Amino acid sequence: MYFNKKSLLTILSFSAYCAAIGSASADEVVTLLTTSPNNSDDLNLSASYREKVLHFRDEFVAWKKKHSISYSAVETEIKKMMTWIDNHEFIEKHNSQEPAASYTLGHNHFSDMTNDEFQKYHSLGKYSLGKEVMEKRIAEYKAMKKLREDEDEHPAQAEFRYLRDLSEVTFFDDLFSDDDAAATDDQATTDDDASSTDDWTDDNDNDGLPDEIDWVTGGAVTPVKNQGRCGSCWAFSSTGAIEGAHFKATGELVSLSEQNLMDCDPIDHACEGGLMEDAFKFEESQNGLCTEDEYPYMATDDSECRTDCDKVPHTQVKDYIDITEGDKHGLIASVVMQPTSVAMDAGSLSFQFYSSGVFSDQSCGADGSIDHGVLAVGYGVDDESGHRYFKIKNSWGDSWGEGGYFRLSRHSPNEYGTCAVLAYMTAPIVV
The missing domain is CATH 3.90.70.10 (Cysteine proteinases)
Known part of the structure; x- marks a missing residue:
């Protein structure tokens, strides 16, 4: 996912996210996101990304605490949270289907891994x-x-x-x-x-x-x-x-x-x-x-x-x-x-x-x-x-x-x- 400088204002609310997770400053997040390669859809993507981060940040922080997980770099934190959100949406989609399946899905200590990372x-x-x-x-x-x-x-x-x-x-x-x-x-x-x-x-x-x-x-x-x-x-x-x-x-x-x-x-x-x-x-x-x-x-x-x-x-x-x-x-x-x-x-x-x-x-x-x-x-x-x-x-x-x-x-x-x-x-x- 890429962002350009047009997206800067939509990224500023990351200061709240960074304060919540305590892993990096808002300046570090803004620098990372605004120096990524350009993409014509950046503005929409950044708004969607900001909305999801703000919506799921408390759940993500609680998940990290439960499984004693931390990250050494803000780049890793952002990547892992986006993966976590993708997996969360997959879990919710499965569990809400009608008629209900014979099994349920849920978060575990693999929730910040893509399926390829999990297999590896x-x-x-x-x-x-x-x-x-x-x-x-x-x-x-x-x-x-x-x-x-x-x-x-x-x-x-x-x-x-x-x-x-x-x-x-x-x-x-x-x-x-x-x-x-x-x-x-x-x-x-x-x-x-x-x-x-x-x-x-x-x-x-x-x-x-x-x-x-x-x-x-x-x-x-x-x-x-x-x-x-x-x-x-x-x-x-x-x-x-x-x-x-x-x-x-x-x-x-x-x-x-x-x-x-x-x-x-x-x-x-x-x-x-x-x-x-x-x-x-x-x-x-x-x-x-x-x-x-x-x-x-x-x-x-x-x-x-x-x-x-x-x-x-x-x-x-x-x-x-x-x-x-x-x-x-x-x-x-x-x-x-x-x-x-x-x-x-x-x-x-x-x-x-x-x-x-x-x-x-x-x-x-x-x-x-x-x-x-x-x-x-x-x-x-x-x-x-x-x-x-x-x-x-x-x-x-x-x-x-x-x-x-x-x-x-x-x-x-x-x-x-x-x-x-x-x-x-x-x-x-x-x-």
């Missing part, structure tokens, strides 16, 4: 590991995946039985009521009839399994973490899955070290990206992981692999389960057993500002592209909308989404599900 910050989209590398690695993963033993059995039940046998866990007796475990076809039909007019619900996709699972309330999930400016999502997804498997094996919840995995795993690429299956492959040759407290997260590629920490018993991976791509029933069965690593497309502007509800943007991951590793920790049905969802733990801190979690629609016309969450799914087995 988290190594998403074009900044991810790389489509060719990812496709090659996933092709290798598909070639090695285990096949179902009984193709004639219902896919959900076959995958579920297979996963349960491998992990040697009898989960229903310990954690879920008989009523949950014995969800009947009649109950499923009733649920479907009640929401038959909702475009975002489909046939019961957890037939014979519990109607809902939540490993957060079940005690198998550590508090939400924050990967920061580092493409280490794969490590957070991997350690989260191992934490869950360790809980199932021992009944104890221990926060494990992502940095331990990042520093010592030669297959993956620390802050430059990786795959959860590769992490599990590597951990098969190790004696387990250290705790987060003993080997804290540094969000860096530069630290050396440490060998002086104590490995947590029952965190060594002995095998891992590959769930068939596109198999929603298989993911549900796996999540019934334990938190499960999944990948997805997380680079959209709407996902950047997800705040609550069931995320159902079907443009997200429509081509099957994935760039972010997360942890599926449950599933259920939204009480108000009837939308079926997966509950997923992210690694962007607890000020994003629903306390760091999000709910993703289980219904999608796309082959790989909403945001391509069914394109890549795997779960570790520990000893």
Whole structure:
């Protein structure tokens, strides 16, 4: 956005803005704006800009204070506020649409980032590991995946039985009521009839399994973490899955070290990206992981692999389960057993500002592209909308989404599900 000297009078009210934000003098703002290249529409643009700044300045200042954000230069402050305003208008437009969407958007600590800046910050989209590398690695993963033993059995039940046998866990007796475990076809039909007019619900996709699972309330999930400016999502997804498997094996919840995995795993690429299956492959040759407290997260590629920490018993991976791509029933069965690593497309502007509800943007991951590793920790049905969802733990801190979690629609016309969450799914087995 450019201004010329004709716009000077319209800029003078920036003194109030500068006083409010305390980041620069009015003279600095005027100098910056009046020395920008000429543009024939400058007068209108400057008036619009002034109006928006005056209108939103209190909200912007409150947002900066909430997230402890400050800027070192007035040029940065102005640029970031304009980005914040653009994002605010995007959020408001989405939330005011009729009929209302199944999810809401809201401000978070990414509100002063353009979508391109956001993708770069988290190594998403074009900044991810790389489509060719990812496709090659996933092709290798598909070639090695285990096949179902009984193709004639219902896919959900076959995958579920297979996963349960491998992990040697009898989960229903310990954690879920008989009523949950014995969800009947009649109950499923009733649920479907009640929401038959909702475009975002489909046939019961957890037939014979519990109607809902939540490993957060079940005690198998550590508090939400924050990967920061580092493409280490794969490590957070991997350690989260191992934490869950360790809980199932021992009944104890221990926060494990992502940095331990990042520093010592030669297959993956620390802050430059990786795959959860590769992490599990590597951990098969190790004696387990250290705790987060003993080997804290540094969000860096530069630290050396440490060998002086104590490995947590029952965190060594002995095998891992590959769930068939596109198999929603298989993911549900796996999540019934334990938190499960999944990948997805997380680079959209709407996902950047997800705040609550069931995320159902079907443009997200429509081509099957994935760039972010997360942890599926449950599933259920939204009480108000009837939308079926997966509950997923992210690694962007607890000020994003629903306390760091999000709910993703289980219904999608796309082959790989909403945001391509069914394109890549795997779960570790520990000893």
